[in-house]
């Protein structure tokens with residue numbers, strides 16, 4: 001048995017905070033200890049108590065005065081888009097056609113897929129992200145590379161081979177049968193291997209024919225426990241074109257509902273311009289709207305009504321994500337900073353406890369993985385991030401006058417990035433130091 005005792009300021013959420021004074025929503029230990037045994041959290045609490053109950057001579061790592069939280073979770077990211085971040089384009093469809101589709105064609109090469117997968121996991125760990133939900137490319141090789149690298153690093157990752165059979169370059173198209181067969185092959189090879197989860201991944205309605213959507217429906221029926229991920233209601237031109245391609249559907253959400261893709265394991269990227277009917281349908285199905293703020297600002301897609309959607313009579317479940325390469329940062333801290341600013345523009349508030357809840361437990365809940373990740377509860381996997389609120393000279397200067405926990409979190413979110421991530425633990429193993 002391997003055991004380690006981590007010491008620091010601990011913060012873990014037990015539920016969604018209802019306001020900035022909702023202290024029951026989280027547990028905070030000013031001088032806390034986490035006992036990690038065989039990759040799991042064995043005990044957590046005040047350092048002195050955890051130390052007293054720990055085995056004699058145990059390895060101790062003192063992270064004081066840094067904060068230790070559950071590792072960050074990114075619920076929507078494209079691993080084959082690392083080399084198109086910041087590509088200049090007027091809007092979503094121009095960005096896809098000019099930069100992104102040609103770039104993704106390169107992932108037909110297993111060696112290229114493997115190289116970018118290594119960079120992808122390095123960036124995740126550098127930024128404190130221990131679980132991500134990624135789109136691979138249409139090529140099975142890209143999904144093989146993605147899951148092989150996750151297995152090597154012992155990480156809990158969700159991902160899928162993209163299915164797309166129209167409206168893209170030839171090198172980026174499968175067929176309905178190929179999309180089905182290769183997705184099945186990826187499930188058989190990787191789902192449940194290590195900590196891997198395969199997601200059924202039709203890219204979006206524009207790039208799948210009705211025949212391909214029928215195949216995704218078949219996969220969803222055959223594998224009802226799998227996550228499903230796609231894009232929904234990101235851009236006005238995209239919505240208009242989708243209506244043209246699927247004239248029988250009431251609206252964009254109805255396209256996916258008609259193929260049985262609307263359920264509690266379904267993750268819909270963006271959802272910026274949903275109608276009331278669509279929000280009701282999402283809510284009734286327990287489907288998740290995944291907000292990607294840096295992408296929405298970069299591509300000029302719109303301002304996501306996070307607060308409006310979450311306080312409806314029929315609330316919509318919400319995840320937060322980077323959406324790299326439409327998104328412009330791998331950092332969940334930068335992502336929540338932009339989430340905050342978008343809510344400001346909409347006249348809404350997002351307090352720092354809510355932000356940190358979303359990056360950890362909130363995102364674990366929308367993935368239905370909260371029994372394993374996103375918390376500091378004993379028995380869960382020891383995926384952790386260590387944050388230093390004095391990481392840069394500007395942060396250190398600001399910290400001289402910051403007192404409350406809320407203010408420390410808000411400072412980390414507003415000025416922090418990968419420099420504020422001192423260490424990232426995956427199943428109890430320190431992963432950042434070696435990068």
Ligand code: GUN
Pocket residue numbers: 078092096100203204231234295323326
């Ligand atoms: N819609 C379909 N594909 C994509 C993608 O790769 N990025 C974004 N932001 N939206 C999409």
Ligand code: ZN
Pocket residue numbers: 076077078231269323326
């Ligand atoms: Zn996306």
